[in-house]
Amino acid sequence: MVKERLDFTRRTCQSCLHQLFDGTHRGGIMTVSKSPLNAGGFRFAIERDGKEVARARLYILKNDIHEEHFGYVEDVHVDEAYRGQGLSSDLLDELEKVAKRFGLYKIVLHTESVNFVAQSLYTKRGWYVVGPTLRLDLEVAA
Numbered sequence: 706m707v708k709e710r711l712d713f714t715r716r717t718c719q720s721c722l723h724q725l726f727d728g729t730h731r732g733g734i735m736t737v738s739k740s741p742l743n744a745g746g747f748r749f750a751i752e753r754d755g756k757e758v759a760r761a762r763l764y765i766l767k768n769d770i771h772e773e774h775f776g777y778v779e780d781v782h783v784d785e786a787y788r789g790q791g792l793s794s795d796l797l798d799e800l801e802k803v804a805k806r807f808g809l810y811k812i813v814l815h816t817e818s819v820n821f822v823a824q825s826l827y828t829k830r831g832w833y834v835v836g837p838t839l840r841l842d843l844e845v846a847a
C-alpha cells in the first residue's frame with residue numbers, strides 16, 4: 706500500500722519535483738534543498754480480557770531550534786466499554802515517564818476543541834493550551 710503510494714508520487718510528481726529542485730519552480734527564484742529525516746517513537750497499549758483495549762503513540766521529534774528532542778502524542782484511545790477506569794491515565798503515566806527518560810523538553814498533542822473529556826484528562830495532568838492547531842486536508846491517492 707505504502708509502496709504503491711510512493712510509486713504514485715514518483716510517477717505523477719516527477720516533473721514538478723524536477724522543476725522545484727532545478728530552481729525553475731515558481732519563477733525560478735530559488736532552489737530548495739531537502740534531506741531525509743528519521744523519526745521514531747513508541748506505541749503503548751493495555752490489554753484486558755486477552756485483547757488490547759487502550760493505546761497511545763509517542764513520536765520523538767527534533768527541530769533546529771532546540772538541542773533536545775520533543776514528543777508528539779497521537780491516537781490516545783480507550784475502547785468504550787473500558788472507559789472511566791483510569792486506563793488512559795495509566796497509559797499517559799507510562800508515556801510521560803518514557804518522555805522524561807529520553808530527555809524530551811516538551812510533549813505536544815492535538816485535541817478537538819469540543820473534546821472536553823480529553824481536555825479534562827490532559828489539563829488535570831498539567832498539560833495546557835498553547836494556541837490554535839491548523840490543518841490542511843490533502844487528497845490521498847486510492
Ligand SMILES: CC(C)(COP(=O)(O)OP(=O)(O)OC[C@H]1O[C@@H](n2cnc3c(N)ncnc32)[C@H](O)[C@@H]1OP(=O)(O)O)[C@@H](O)C(=O)NCCC(=O)NCCS
Nearest residue numbers: 781782783788789790791792793794815816822823825826
Ligand atoms: C479520552 C479518553 C482517552 C479517556 O480515557 P479513560 O480511560 O476513560 O480516562 P480515565 O478513566 O483515565 O480518566 C482520566 C480523566 O479523564 C477525564 N474523563 C474521563 N472520562 C470522563 C468523562 N466521562 N467526563 C469527563 N471527564 C472524563 C477526567 O478528567 C478523568 O480524571 P478523573 O477520573 O480524575 O475525573 C477516552 O474517553 C477515549 O478514548 N475517547 C475517545 C478518543 C479520544 O477522544 N482520545 C483523545 C484524543 S486527544
